[in-house]
Amino acid sequence: MPRHLAAALISALAVTTSLLALPSPQVHADVTIIGDDDRNAFVGSGSLLLPPQISAYGRETAAECPGCVWRSVIQCEMTSAGACRGPARLCGVDGYWLRIYVTRPDGVEIDLGAACFGPGGPVSRESVEGVIRDRIVARVPDLKPWRQPAGRALPHVPVIFGVSEEEVPVTEAFEILGLSISLTARPRWIWDFGTESVATLSPGRRWPEPTITHTYRQAGDAVVRVTAVWEATYEVGGVGPLDVAQDVVQRDATTVRVGQGRAVLVR
Structure with missing residues (x-):
């Protein structure tokens, strides 16, 4: 086989192998909640039930908003606990300190605050x-x-x-x-x-x-x-x-x- 064809074949196999080795996206029981690795967050739609660290207003807003689109930003991962401060240090080894943003049907985005969440992210x-x-x-x-x-x-x-x-x-x-x-x-x-x-x-x-x-x-x-x-x-x-x-x-x-x-x- 000519050298240039062998090199091309090796390159193609390397690309194929790297694609097969990519980690599969995070799977959740509720299809409206997905992991978004590119943005280091969870995103989804529909009503959420948030933990008590979120204000009463924030929890009520999230629970009664079936038409909302939301996103959560990871502000602190316990895998790098040295960067976590305050209540975030109580999230546990597998937990996340997430800030929740909800966009209402009228297009207005609201910051509902931050709290500890498990490895699956917010709960629908x-x-x-x-x-x-x-x-x-x-x-x-x-x-x-x-x-x-x-x-x-x-x-x-x-x-x-x-x-x-x-x-x-x-x-x-x-x-x-x-x-x-x-x-x-x-x-x-x-x-x-x-x-x-x-x-x-x-x-x-x-x-x-x-x-x-x-x-x-x-x-x-x-x-x-x-x-x-x-x-x-x-x-x-x-x-x-x-x-x-x-x-x-x-x-x-x-x-x-x-x-x-x-x-x-x-x-």
Whole structure:
């Protein structure tokens, strides 16, 4: 092989090898938060939940701004702790002291202040609410619809319905990525009887004080569907209550067999 072709081939292989060795970009669970190595920062869009080192105004602004674009500048890395001063020295070995800037939909950029963040950078409201929904799912009991009478129903005689849940809200306090969360989830129920639907805040009570009833007009099998909707709010370090964007929904069904009443001769 001629010398100039061999040199060109070696050069091409060197370029290819260097491209394959480049570090992959930082990956986060929330696609709206990305690492920006060129600017030594994190950038993204949507609402953020910021730590208590940020002022109450800054945390409220970031939490209620779904249309915002934000950026964060690394002012101090603990890998070079000698350059860190004051509160920045408390960020931990893997932490960053970041200054957060938010650009509102009107184009105005606001400096929200600086605080300690973990290696993944700022925490999005969307990612936290995903964890909250998972915790609600783990806490709420099964629907387990019931009815009275439990056996065959009769036309023109009210049937009493309910579920095994209670109207007591689910509450929990926990931490997510260093953020203190106080959660409250409240249920409501929607009954679909085929011919009508009923929305209620009561899980239903048994006789003699029923709260959910339905009267069938003719014999046959009737499917009754019930949906529980858990609407949740939460507070983060005194900010809130914030609404969880997506409700937790449970569904179940039961079949009622409606038979004809028969006259009984009594002597």
